Amino acid sequence: MSLATIQCCAPIAREPLSEGDAAELATLLKAVADPVRLRLLSMIGSHTGGEACVCDLTDAFELTAPTISHHLKVLRTAGLIDGERRGTWVYYRIVPETVNKLGALFAPLAEPATV
Amino acid sequence: MSLATIQCCAPIAREPLSEGDAAELATLLKAVADPVRLRLLSMIGSHTGGEACVCDLTDAFELTAPTISHHLKVLRTAGLIDGERRGTWVYYRIVPETVNKLGALFAPLAEPATV
8 A cells, every 4th residue: 555545634634633632622523513513503604694593593403492592502602603692682603713623623735745 | 794704614604514414424523522532533644654553552541452442443433544454453544535524514615705
């Protein structure tokens, strides 16, 4: 097997993660490692204007409002979404900086290192 | 707030995930949402030649060999690493295609859409 075939260019395969970084990233990954939360995140991000309130999200799920709220709270606590109250509703939007931390870990680098 | 400031260009924020995709990705994310498994993944990927055996990995952890083996099995079952027995040891290497699935979800696109 040649070196080229086993090379993986995602940063996670470039150097060992420190204990601290691994703990922080694991917490973030646990927050997204749920089908409902992944769908909520994608629905918020792709909603008109990049934000959505609970009223925009509940119809897609056969879940109670408190359950949806719980999942939104997990995403918010992890820093993946932020919320702003306007009138009756809290409007959520994605925090790109936090999502990008996961992207930076797993995405292949734009310019693979030369072997 | 302008549209530009709330725009996030990671694919997860581009369109709602289907239930099936969300379930598959959540399973994959659960496999990496652990500090020991993240460190193992990064240690395997960055090891000389892109592969490592348990003998290369155990010294970095204050964990028993069976515990390390359990975590390696979770990564392998998820398709994030593959293993090949040669002599006494099983040698593990990263499966880039699986890691790239996570990268494709969270990484900003190379060319952000023009607003």
